[in-house]
Amino acid sequence: MADTPSLRIVIIGAGIAGLTTAIALKHHPAIDIDNYERASELREIGASIALGPNGMRTLDKLGIQNALDESIAFRNESGHPMIYRHYKTNEVVSTDSHRGSVEYRHLTSRFYRAHLQQALLEHVDPSRVHLSKAFHSVSRDVTAGKLLVTFTDGTNTTADILLGADGIHSAVRRSFVATSAPTWTGWVAFRSVFPISHVSHIADLPDEAVHIWGPDRTLFLSRLGKDLFTVVGSSQTDPAAADAPYKDAVWDTDGDVNVLREYYQDWSPLVRAVVDAVPHTRVYPNTAAHAIDSWVLGDGRVTLAGDAAHAHGGAFAAGGSLAIDDAWAFAASILEVFPATTTAPSRIPSETDIARALRLYEKTRKEHTDRVLRTVHQGNRKKVARVGKVETDEELRARMKSREDPSWIHEHDVEATFLSVLAGEGKRAEEQARL
Template sequence: MGSSSNVRVAIIGAGIAGLAAAIALKDNPSIEVQVYERAPELREIGASIALGPNGMRTLDRLRVYNALHDSVAFRNKSGLPMIYRHYKTNEVVSVDKHKGAVSQRHQTARYYRVHLQAALAEHIPATQIHFSKAFQSVSFDAGTQSLRIRFADGSTAEADVLLGADGIHSAVRRHFVPSSQTRWTGWTTFRSVFPVDPHLAHIADLPDEAVHIWGPDRTLFLSHLGRGLFTVVGSTQSDPQAPSAPYQDATWNEEGDVAVLRGFYKEWSPLVRQIVDAVPFTRVYPNATAHALDSWALGGGQADDRDEGSGSGARTSSGKRVTLAGDAAHAHGGAFAAGGSLALDDAWAFAMAIKHAFPAHQLQARDRGSVGENIERALRLYERTRKGHTDRVMRVVAQNNAKTVDRHREAGGGWRETDDELRVRMQNRADTSWIHEHDVVEAFAEALADEDPSQGELQAQL
């Protein structure tokens, strides 16, 4: 990393959160960003992903206009975020609606995850992304007053602050909180993304909007995606504590069996069976979660080198210089298709906190000790902006997962729900607009005002 007058930000992970954070920081010449990705090239393991109005607005703030384009972002022509259909009759039983004022540009959209990641990557110089860099550890170097990051290939890097954006099984999170290992929730999805033509072109009634089809024991999600693609997402629920539970040893993105997927829906409507029978392949995604962290500001241990300037050989505290974003920060285990938007809002809030601590006009050489103090303030501001909201998401998701598992256990592995009960459940879904229409700009301004009341007018600048 470059000039000692710059604040050096290292981002672990080139997924949605990591790339978005790098984009959000790039307009500040006093901040230098490097992204470290464990994969040998920029590729995303995943299938479809949804962004609600909050995520779409953040893309707009980041000026990632290519990701808002209709060629990659599929929006329902009705403007409805989601349409819920009955598994036997295919009738619309219920719909979601945007609660606040949402422009067409910011309406809920579905993406092929690879398209979204590629759109973000176009806004970052290739020289800032370093591949085959699997995070191993980080420590504080008292001599340079910097973080020393070690990678599995034996190489190292220095930074002033580190953002762990390395996914639900985050190595950065586990480095600081070993107890935050993920666990399987018992829910497993089967995701497929493939071209409409030739696989589905023969189906006259193929849904032309994103739909969530509910049955008594499982659901099925169908949607067009950008560039002529279509996604089919099936699911199955098991008791995660059962010794013989299927998919308990499955790995993320492993190859699935389309015959199993078809068996899940063999008693559903003719249209559903026709669509599922046309799926050319599927991949398995076991759903996982981890406990909420006490704090996102990590570090504060002892330096790994002696402070040569002290003359006493005493160790120097590293302070809080590490934080997390996206699934690394809140491994929620399924959040109403909100994970992508949560990651984008995390990235934006982190970048705003860092830029607030290090304004672009302050380019003079900095005392390295004061850099650490400013970073700690920035991480407190970031956590205050985001953690309360994502903790609430995690609580709601955990409660829903627990209810689903309890129902599964009570039914002895099979649902006993009447058609009337199913319809009532579909119509009485929880209102999740507080997730999909959360205003991260307002939350940041409130957090800033809480920390420094004199800064409460920042809202007008954002």
């Protein structure tokens, strides 16, 4: 491909956003794409992750059917994306429902994150995923008309476009928007994934993913693929309190199952039996940041995707699907200015074309994810305001029933939004031509 003109896209991160983007563009004969990942190996880290119908549909569209497979994607047979149970009585108080028409294979699914990442990796050329490469900085090589991306080991590479898909603490985002570092929300998750054999003896073990709510905390239980089970406990404190427990906790570190058992000691016998059987747990302090003003950075050649673009901290279990839809929208925007043809294109997109592609991408995604962020921060403020308040059983039940209906997040149609943005552009061009 030495003499073939190509558009070089460098992606920072090989998480869900980074890998999905690489897959979405891999068939373009003149796009040259590499992922640079900080981790030294893509090993099994993380616990359960959910994908809504939006993410599942997009994976399907991109031909990533192995990720939809029953062996790794666990769906609630009832079709309810989530079922909310009472902490003492175990009765179902409330349910989420899909609003639009959702095919079975696109139903909300729970994964062991490592299974999902592995399914994505199967679609990527391993020689294009460069490990132990942590992003350091990006500058402009004016003579070459390219970006120069530098890594912390001192090496560098050039790019026409840089996509920061480097997660919630994105170094790419912070290098352009220094004030965008996420802060602790006061919420801590205690995540465990283990073989279901640890809990299969428990009578009434839920067959479906359930969120059990009590006055001061919640517990999430779900089966996962390959005979795994997940338990996610939680603690909410006021992050501003000087003595807030877990104030200095580090993300993804060993937790103490005895703390978990103490937290849930007054809950239903089912909950106590499950928590007693949890073999280990890990601690994940939750962080979040507000929306940034623009997704088009660095003279119109740098942008962001996934948690790097919208550090919402995993609320609504939406992070995976938002990342997948970002990847689709980024790829669709690039393909709009640089369509894949069977013959090598004679013209590489100009600076103006690239800036237009990144604007299209931003217009497709930013309004939606900004709304997600506003909703998340509003919810976080309410959670903190409740800390230390005594809630009656009636109030708890009312709160369970008056949750935000998250279907606008989980069933968002990224393709329809992209098409309407394109149509808007067409109309504007017509209007300008008439003037």
